[in-house]
Amino acid sequence: MNKIFEVPMYAYTRSKDQDSEMPVRRPVVIIGAGPIGLGAAIDLAQQDVPVVVLDDNDKVSFGSRAVCYAKRPLEILDRLGCGQPMVDKGVEWNVGKVFFDERKIYEFDLLPEDGHERPAFINLQQYYFEEYLVNRVHELQAEGKQIEIRGKNKVSAVGAHDDHATIEIDTPEGPYNLEADWLIACDGAGSPTRQMMGLDFVGRVFEDNFLIADVIMEADFPTERWFWFDPPFNKGQSALLHKQPDNVWRIDLQLGWDIDKEEEKKPENVIPRLKAMLGEDVDFELEWVSIYTFQCRRMEKFRHGRVVFAGDSAHQVSPFGARGANSGLQDTDNLGWKLKLVMDGKAPEALLDSYDYERVHGADENIMNSSRSTDFITPKSDMSRILRDAVLDLAETHDFARPLVNAGRLSVPCTYDGSPLNTADALNGPERTRPGSPCPDVKLGDDYLLRKLGDQFTLLTIDADAPDMIEEDGIKVTRLALSAKDDTSGALKARYLGDEPSAVYLIRPDQHVAARRASFDENLFRAAIRRATGKE
Amino acid sequence: MSDLNLQPNIPGADDFYASLLAAHEGLTKAESDALNARLVLVLANHVGDRAILDDAIAVAKTAG
Ligand SMILES: Cc1cc2nc3c(=O)[nH]c(=O)nc-3n(C[C@H](O)[C@H](O)[C@H](O)COP(=O)(O)OP(=O)(O)OC[C@H]3O[C@@H](n4cnc5c(N)ncnc54)[C@H](O)[C@@H]3O)c2cc1C
Numbered sequence A: 001m002n003k004i005f006e007v008p009m010y011a012y013t014r015s016k017d018q019d020s021e022m023p024v025r026r027p028v029v030i031i032g033a034g035p036i037g038l039g040a041a042i043d044l045a046q047q048d049v050p051v052v053v054l055d056d057n058d059k060v061s062f063g064s065r066a067v068c069y070a071k072r073p074l075e076i077l078d079r080l081g082c083g084q085p086m087v088d089k090g091v092e093w094n095v096g097k098v099f100f101d102e103r104k105i106y107e108f109d110l111l112p113e114d115g116h117e118r119p120a121f122i123n124l125q126q127y128y129f130e131e132y133l134v135n136r137v138h139e140l141q142a143e144g145k146q147i148e149i150r151g152k153n154k155v156s157a158v159g160a161h162d163d164h165a166t167i168e169i170d171t172p173e174g175p176y177n178l179e180a181d182w183l184i185a186c187d188g189a190g191s192p193t194r195q196m197m198g199l200d201f202v203g204r205v206f207e208d209n210f211l212i213a214d215v216i217m218e219a220d221f222p223t224e225r226w227f228w229f230d231p232p233f234n235k236g237q238s239a240l241l242h243k244q245p246d247n248v249w250r251i252d253l254q255l256g257w258d259i260d261k262e263e264e265k266k267p268e269n270v271i272p273r274l275k276a277m278l279g280e281d282v283d284f285e286l287e288w289v290s291i292y293t294f295q296c297r298r299m300e301k302f303r304h305g306r307v308v309f310a311g312d313s314a315h316q317v318s319p320f321g322a323r324g325a326n327s328g329l330q331d332t333d334n335l336g337w338k339l340k341l342v343m344d345g346k347a348p349e350a351l352l353d354s355y356d357y358e359r360v361h362g363a364d365e366n367i368m369n370s371s372r373s374t375d376f377i378t379p380k381s382d383m384s385r386i387l388r389d390a391v392l393d394l395a396e397t398h399d400f401a402r403p404l405v406n407a408g409r410l411s412v413p414c415t416y417d418g419s420p421l422n423t424a425d426a427l428n429g430p431e432r433t434r435p436g437s438p439c440p441d442v443k444l445g446d447d448y449l450l451r452k453l454g455d456q457f458t459l460l461t462i463d464a465d466a467p468d469m470i471e472e473d474g475i476k477v478t479r480l481a482l483s484a485k486d487d488t489s490g491a492l493k494a495r496y497l498g499d500e501p502s503a504v505y506l507i508r509p510d511q512h513v514a515a516r517r518a519s520f521d522e523n524l525f526r527a528a529i530r531r532a533t534g535k536e
Numbered sequence B: 001m002s003d004l005n006l007q008p009n010i011p012g013a014d015d016f017y018a019s020l021l022a023a024h025e026g027l028t029k030a031e032s033d034a035l036n037a038r039l040v041l042v043l044a045n046h047v048g049d050r051a052i053l054d055d056a057i058a059v060a061k062t063a064g
Helices: A035-046 A071-079 A083-089 A126-142 A192-196 A261-265 A267-278 A324-343 A351-377 A382-397 A399-404 A449-453 A491-497 A522-532 B013-024 B029-047 B050-063
Strands: A024-031 A051-054 A068-070 A095-100 A103-109 A121-123 A147-150 A154-160 A165-170 A176-185 A202-217 A225-229 A238-244 A248-256 A284-298 A307-309 A458-462 A469-472 A475-482 A503-507 A513-517
Touching: A024 A035, A024 A165, A024 A324, A035 A051, A035 A071, A035 A126, A035 A147, A035 A324, A068 A071, A068 A324, A071 A083, A071 A324, A071 A449, A083 A126, A095 A382, A103 A382, A121 A238, A126 A147, A154 A176, A154 A192, A176 A192, A176 A324, A192 A307, A202 A261, A202 A267, A202 A351, A225 A382, A248 A267, A248 A284, A261 A267, A261 A284, A267 A284, A284 A351, A324 A351, A382 A399, A382 B029, A399 B029, A449 A475, A458 A491, A469 A522, A475 A522, A491 A503, A503 A522, A513 A522, B013 B029, B029 B050
Parallel strands: A024 A051, A024 A176, A051 A147, A095 A225, A176 A307, A458 A475
Antiparallel strands: A068 A121, A095 A103, A154 A165, A165 A176, A202 A248, A202 A284, A225 A238, A238 A248, A458 A503, A469 A475, A503 A513
């Protein structure tokens, strides 16, 4: 049987645009049909923005690559109409074990908080994720939305202009050109767009290599994340074992710096390493093997006029913490509604500068976290190894040292503190819902808060009065009226009120808080809406 | 500056110092380094105040 990543999902077909004498102008062109390009395309198409996605390939991700998806991206995927298949297929996990040498030194439980529709994490092969996104594209096409993926369309040149971009494309039937009012570059870590535009991509390369192997085996390891520091089967290095659906297991083995990558990738070298780890008599089959050098870096700016970068093209992190695809989806979540408002003339172009501010902030947080994990996992000096080992030795018997063990701080969405779109906090409410924060979910009867918030501006009132709708300079804001009594678990109160008796929240289409106060005040909320749309 | 105490604060300073040396008695360099590292972590956790810890790191860095 062919693997899903071996079958063309969006085979090349000739487009009318290739027969046009003058380059056709498109409202939005996206380069790259990876998870981020597809996510951006679906988001825009759902808002009736016509999109064309160009990809030099015609298949989903080769090999599993990203396997760990966090709650926030799943919530975003719900909004994009493909959260459910992810969760149905994915493997849910909560327990992690940390080993040092031959000993299990500690075990953690993510202890997911109650009242969230989506789990803290699922594991799923990236090729399935991309398959569900492509299925969703087809669904939207069937609904008559203008969204297309053009396989075997390789972008060979990009020109940036004040009010559009030009794109030169190679296809199996020869080249053609397109113009785009807006160009979104989701062409991955090696981004040809970034290179063609001569833009920087600075940061840190970690002098270490990791063997990433996905093996298929019938094994009775539990559905847990197992992480080894300095295990007997990989002395002086680290290792990771994590379960994916279909009996596929992700194994990461740190190899060190001075290695011959091509040699190490050969099955005759990989298999003995895996046997040493899994045991001589475990039957397994290799699905995919790759060797990675980890990098943490980002572009200085993600927006360059009409060309906007999202996902790995804009920022790259080491995989410890699962922040790559997860944070890329947060980019598109941030960009989609802003671009729509700008294209409709309902917000100034300057609104897009807040995409830059907010997602650079997010990338910096991710880079900081994943650099710290990498520094802990692969100590770069004698003393950093001595301190790391001291933490691990102490963690075995003393609780206090466990928070210092850093085998990857798992992806959480960032709060846009200091964003130009935020209105100063005017509620003495919980920290976690201060302006800039992503809204935490709450179970409301048979429904969930995030589903009710949807993807439009919302005025969330909790035991407070407000008009059912306000419109400020073209931006419609509808009220969602709740009472702390709607939720007997107390989560709504704990997450949105704290000690306050009432609250009014202005919530953005990406479900981040823009402003909050104890009660409604028309002038203040109108100002907050203007601010949240780049008008003040 | 935080409340980092840089005045004499250990009663029986000589006894403490002797205990510290005794703890390292007979250890190899690697074992001693590991012991020091664990000790720093245990003490840092006991202090538990980030401002004091930052100042302590700064003091230790400038004294050498
Ligand atoms: C081993 C490994 C493990 C990982 N684990 C995780 C994890 O657990 N969780 C997580 O969130 N992330 C993880 N990641 C990161 C994740 O895979 C990436 O962040 C994610 O794929 C980025 O998506 P993207 O769409 O930005 O880029 P990509 O997936 O790289 O897609 C870029 C697309 O652009 C296309 N393209 C490139 N050049 C051109 C061109 N000239 N013309 C047309 N098309 C072009 C490519 O064909 C490709 O389809 C992992 C990565 C690796 C390598």
